Amino acid sequence: MTxxxxxxxxxxxxxxxAGGLAGGFLFxxxxxxxxxxxxxxxxxxxxxxxKFAPNAFIRIDRSGTTTLVMPQVEMGQGVYTSISMIxxxxxxxxxxxxxxxxxxxSDKLYGNPLFGIQATGNSNSIRAWWPHLRTxxxxxxxxxxxxxxxxxxxxPASCTTANSEVMHKDSGxxxxxGALALAASxxxxxxxxxxxxxxxxxLVGKPLKRLDTPxxxxxxxxxxxxxxxxxxxxxxxxxxxxxxxxxxxxxxxxAKKIPGVQKIVVLDDFVAVVGDHMWAAKKGxxxx
Amino acid sequence: xxxxxxxNGEPKSFDAPADMPLxxxxxxxxxxxxxKFGCGIAQCGACTVHIDGKAVRSCMLPVGAVRDRAVTTxxxxxxxxVGAKVQKAWLELEVVQCGYCQSGQIMxxxxxxxxxxxxxxxxxxxxxxxxxxxxxxxxxxRAAIKQAASQRQS
Numbered sequence: 001m002t003x004x005x006x007x008x009x010x011x012x013x014x015x016x017x018a019g020g021l022a023g024g025f026l027f028x029x030x031x032x033x034x035x036x037x038x039x040x041x042x043x044x045x046x047x048x049x050x051k052f053a054p055n056a057f058i059r060i061d062r063s064g065t066t067t068l069v070m071p072q073v074e075m076g077q078g079v080y081t082s083i084s085m086i087x088x089x090x091x092x093x094x095x096x097x098x099x100x101x102x103x104x105x106s107d108k109l110y111g112n113p114l115f116g117i118q119a120t121g122n123s124n125s126i127r128a129w130w131p132h133l134r135t136x137x138x139x140x141x142x143x144x145x146x147x148x149x150x151x152x153x154x155x156p157a158s159c160t161t162a163n164s165e166v167m168h169k170d171s172g173x174x175x176x177x178g179a180l181a182l183a184a185s186x187x188x189x190x191x192x193x194x195x196x197x198x199x200x201x202x203l204v205g206k207p208l209k210r211l212d213t214p215x216x217x218x219x220x221x222x223x224x225x226x227x228x229x230x231x232x233x234x235x236x237x238x239x240x241x242x243x244x245x246x247x248x249x250x251x252x253x254x255a256k257k258i259p260g261v262q263k264i265v266v267l268d269d270f271v272a273v274v275g276d277h278m279w280a281a282k283k284g285x286x287x288x
Numbered sequence: 289x290x291x292x293x294x295x296n297g298e299p300k301s302f303d304a305p306a307d308m309p310l311x312x313x314x315x316x317x318x319x320x321x322x323x324k325f326g327c328g329i330a331q332c333g334a335c336t337v338h339i340d341g342k343a344v345r346s347c348m349l350p351v352g353a354v355r356d357r358a359v360t361t362x363x364x365x366x367x368x369x370v371g372a373k374v375q376k377a378w379l380e381l382e383v384v385q386c387g388y389c390q391s392g393q394i395m396x397x398x399x400x401x402x403x404x405x406x407x408x409x410x411x412x413x414x415x416x417x418x419x420x421x422x423x424x425x426x427x428x429x430r431a432a433i434k435q436a437a438s439q440r441q442s
Contacts, residue, residue, distance in 0.1 A: 076386030076423055209382065216387030217375040217394055219322015219362035226321035234316055259305060277316035278325070279308040 052181035054140040054189060056109040057087055057133065059101075064164055064178025066091070067099045071110035071129065073120040080212045082126055083133060085203045090137030090196060092161035093177070095203055100211055138193045146190075147183035148175050162202075233262055236281045237272035247271060254287035293354055295320070296364025306352025311335045313351045314361060322362040322391050326420075333419030336392035337361050343399035343415075362391035370436075371398045377436035385423035393419050397433050406437050 051067075052060040059067040068087050074080040080100055088095050103110040107117050114128040115121075141161055148166035149156040152173055160167050164177040177184075198204075215221040240246065250271055252264040260280025265272040275281035292301045295318070302317045311328075314320045314337070323346060326334030330345040337346045338360035365371035374397050377383075384390050393416070400407055400415035407415070412433055421429070 076384070209379070210384070213379055213382065213384040213387065216384045216390055217362075217378045218366055219320070219391055221387060222321070223324075223388060225325065226315075228319060228321065277304075277308070277312050279305070279312040279316070 052184045057136045072125045086133040087137045089203045094164040142190045143184045143187040146187045234278045235274040239270040255284040258284045295359045310349045311346040333392040336395040373436040377432040381432045383428040389421045
């Protein structure tokens with residue numbers, strides 16, 4: 001069971017809403033009850049084959065690359081970096097070698113613990129995730145330690161971790177997390193895993209460079225508007241300029257003549273033009 | 289209409305009407321989404337690219353007007369020493385907040401430094417005034433341009 005799943009057993013959506021109201025500050029994230037079952041694939045659709053994937057947030061492959069799965073949206077607030085710091089802190093991962101991935105849609109696995117749905121807002125990302133991400137990191141670390149201790153036939157308590165390595169001080173042996181990835185996959189996540197004493201933090205509390213910005217100075221970052229699907233079309237629309245107004249009639253003969261226009265969609269209160277690209281859609285919408 | 293443009297040093301062929309703004313050719317036809325759509329009326333600077341090294345708003349530039357001139361976008365600007373210096377300074381000073389406007393900011397700054405290697409504040413104001421940032425990163429943009437200008441050509 002994942003951390004997020006465990007979390008939702010103890011905190012129901014109803015108590016979340018009640019608690020939020022009692023606190024006197026509630027974001028308007030009301031969804032009809034059935035919407036909660038939407039976007040909940042049985043398994044997260046990311047690729048975990050051949051990787052140590054102890055929970056929804058951590059993937060370690062045999063080369064040691066540690067992929068951290070981001071449950072919150074990066075909007076410039078730096079949350080990709082702070083979430084990574086929390087996970088890497090308890091995991092004792094080499095922070096210079098982490099890769100980030102946005103979480104696939106799943107309220108069950110990645111729902112914000114304070115909202116009950118996959119949402120970012122209210123300045124609550126760290127407040128919401130802090131204990132859960134620490135536990136996720138610490139559990140993964142413990143499983144890697146168990147795997148190493150078993151291989152060395154030593155007491156797990158005699159092992160230490162740092163920079164994505166498990167070390168056994170007495171014998172001077174060490175194994176990288178990558179080398180342990182396979183063996184750790186068959187370890188059982190520990191119950192009540194101990195978390196670090198904050199005085200031992202090596203990442204949390206330090207001013208670090210943001211992890212999301214390198215891709216934002218070279219055009220590689222994918223924003224919502226940049227999402228691309230195979231054979232995707234583009235649409236733009238006009239709504240009635242008067243509030244509550246409805247579409248009276250549509251003459252789409254000129255629009256249909258614009259090269260690249262694929263379809264004109266007329267609904268109650270707006271007209272949309274679908275085209276091969278934004279230019280066709282826009283020209284189609286403006287066509288007289 | 290089949291058109292070939294030189295984009296980031298490589299020839300790219302595509303079909304597009306001549307009046308289609310370069311922005312949509314880049315984004316929707318060629319899939320180069322680093323150049324951003326902001327306002328569509330050349331008022332915000334998010335879509336800035338280089339045409340023969342000059343900063344141009346691609347949302348209002350008909351692709352038919354580009355002809356044989358070289359197009360450089362955010363995906364390719366790092367290949368030039370001045371573009372690489374700007375990107376480096378941007379990261380060193382953590383200019384980026386949400387980042388949506390920064391492709392355009394970086395293209396405008398790189399064009400400025402290519403033409404004016406040591407700009408003063410008024411040069412920076414004049415070159416960057418057309419690039420709007422909702423996060424308000426202007427102070428760091430100015431500092432990063434100065435830092436990039438102070439670094440030796442690598």
